[in-house]
Amino acid sequence: MDSDRRGQWLRGVLDICVLALLRERESYGYQLAQALDAAGVGPIQGGTLYPVLLRLQRTGLVTARWREGSAGPARKYYRLTDDGHAALRQGGSDWLTFVAPVNDIVTKGVAG
């Protein structure tokens, strides 16, 4: 896949993906990157992911706290706030509203 184009798409939707993953459980950067990769989004570098997390934290959509792991280093865990839940609902449905017609158009184009 064209990596420039993938980067542009990601920039538009990575925050919503992160919010959606955090809705299930609190998590830390490396784990989120692995979850995104495992879901098929592809590898997300730390340099892309952490600025998004920090922005979400600054705008109050997530909170963060450091916690010692049972083994290994202390990690910064992120958790969705009420505002984060609201932003996920709004941003998520906006995204779906946007991609549905895009998918229609592209699907027809590719099939034809």
Added chain:
Amino acid sequence: MNSDDWLRAFAAELHQRRVGADAARHVVAEAATHLREGGGDPWVVFGPPRQYAGVIVESIGTAPGPRPGPVRLHAQGITKRYGRRTVLRDATLTVRAGQIAAVIGANGCGKSTFLRICAGLISPDDGAVTVSGRLGYCPQSGGTADFLLADEHFVLVGAGQGMARGPARRAGRVAARQLGWEAGGDVLARHLSGGTRQKLNLTMSTLSDPDVLLLDEPYQGFDQGTYVNFWDQLSRLRDAGKAIVVVTHLLNQLDRVDTVLDLTPAQPSGWLAPGAQGGHP
């Protein structure tokens, strides 16, 4: 450049952009954790330190560092001779509250002598030092008592300020913890590692809440990996409005200082640090 170097450079870039000390510490620690868990080349994972620091600043903003305050230390035209040898010639340095100044130069160029003159421990042959406020001095070596515990050092410093034993001990332990050191042990100073003794020295020099802090190569012998704590602590003290002078010979640490006095004798095509205030003519 390995991960530690990258993290050090990244921390320096954040500091230079005046990201608050605590915020910077969290971001650096988070990047370090990520690299430890995921491996990978930090230049690929995060990109160049300078660029990533810029992105971080966009994400979290900078803590508007306190503006430099009044002049706390002014050393003017300091000249010192030992016999016929001139160790310092016309060295001048001004440091304000909320600034870190580095005194750099090759071995034997008079860095420690300059600092001792600033501390009032020796007199210059020419020139004058004006200090406004209370002075703290951390010598390069010595300064600790072999047969005392760290706690007893804190009590001693506290006694000088009329502080009771308990509070003095607690203040010392808190200050030590900021250097990544748990000071409450029952180890005599002479059995501490060189690096830990330096931490004890540095801790003591901050305990009297000085307005001007003079540090002579304080990181020398510090354990691997504690540099972040040391510079964090320095940033914290700076942000609290201290005027700090650090004698150092490590150039890559200059990024984290506000002003530089280079005491290296002039060379044919001398390199001059940014913000240098001049030393030898």
